[in-house]
């Protein structure tokens with residue numbers, strides 16, 4: 612049996628063009644390589660799992676490639692690229708500052724920096740989680756960073772830019788990595804599903820993408836988890852079950868009931884939701900998000916802000932057509948005050964029920980106000 616490799620590792624991007632959602636950074640780095648204007652120190656900042664380490668490795672590989680493509684990508688065939696791919700390159704060093712944060716670890720590294728590369732033009736030092744270096748290590752490093760030999764390039768990566776001291780910041784070219792958009796994550800997962808021979812519903816993939824909260828790595832881990840549970844078919848339902856997420860169908864129904872002023876059915880649905888073990892506060896937040904999506908559908912200019920699967924978009928648009936903007940705004944007001952008072956409420960269930968009753972009364976309320 613072949614060894615199982617988690618998707619996050621199996622699908623680490625190997626070229627600038629396969630990086631998802633970081634095109635500005637990729638373009639800037641490519642330009643710098645092409646024009647021979649590379650900085651000697653970079654700082655890659657951004658939240659976890661958005662491609663910092665991957666980009667650092669791509670940069671390292673590309674600048675040492677002896678046969679770069681016209682599109683400024685590594686060839687993957689030259690001696691340097693092959694060594695890199697086999698993890699045997701002597702021109703790239705990776706230091707994980709989370710586990711090697713002492714001054715000795717940095718001294719070891721500094722000692723090596725002086726020696727010229729044996730293959731390729733540059734020696735690249737990737738220091739991950741650089742904010743974890745001890746103060747002594749930082750200080751030892753500062754001198755090297757100030758006057759590095761021509762062949763040395765430092766790529767520092769961190770999730771916590773605010774912890775980096777100004778003396779380091781001012782010596783680096785800083786790149787802020789984006790969180791990855793839900794739609795981009797979903798599209799990426801779709802491609803991986805095809806490669807893995809998995810039949811995946813795009814609604815399910817969108818749900819995973821939402822849950823990943825901007826981190827591509829997280830989305831891949833969740834994907835693996837669900838595939839190991841559900842096998843070769845990944846449905847919306849299987850993702851719901853696995854992630855314990857509330858089906859958006861509930862929200863659609865609740866808005867329908869609010870429009871029909873049907874308090875009884877709204878309360879019954881909420882009962883069902885609580886029965887399934889869902890948290891009331893999360894429910895209020897989810898319902899607010901739903902109303903927000905409806906509001907977005909009201910104006911074609913904001914349609915792009917709707918981050919849901921293609922199939923569901925029409926459902927949102929249909930419901931949005933049946934409800935007017937004023938109604939939505941009132942509903943958002945009710946839900947937002949429920950959200951703020953939730954934590955301090957003694958009877959949280961009643962608070963949510965009260966909100967649902969208010970939602971069912973908005974229509975009447977607005978009609979009364981009409982002249």
Ligand SMILES: Nc1ncnc2c1ncn2[C@@H]1O[C@H](COP(=O)(O)OP(=O)(O)OP(=O)(O)O)[C@@H](O)[C@H]1O
Nearest residue numbers: 619622623630631659660661662663664665827828
């Ligand atoms: N922008 C991206 N494009 C394509 N794949 C990505 C991207 N970001 C993350 N991934 C996936 O997630 C994995 C981990 O990414 P990477 O190690 O580059 O993230 P990171 O930003 O360094 O995260 P951390 O802050 O946790 O170190 C990669 O192997 C890849 O599968």
Ligand SMILES: [Mg+2]
Nearest residue numbers: 663664739768
């Ligand atoms: Mg990293």
Ligand SMILES: [Zn+2]
Nearest residue numbers: 676686689692
């Ligand atoms: Zn090459």
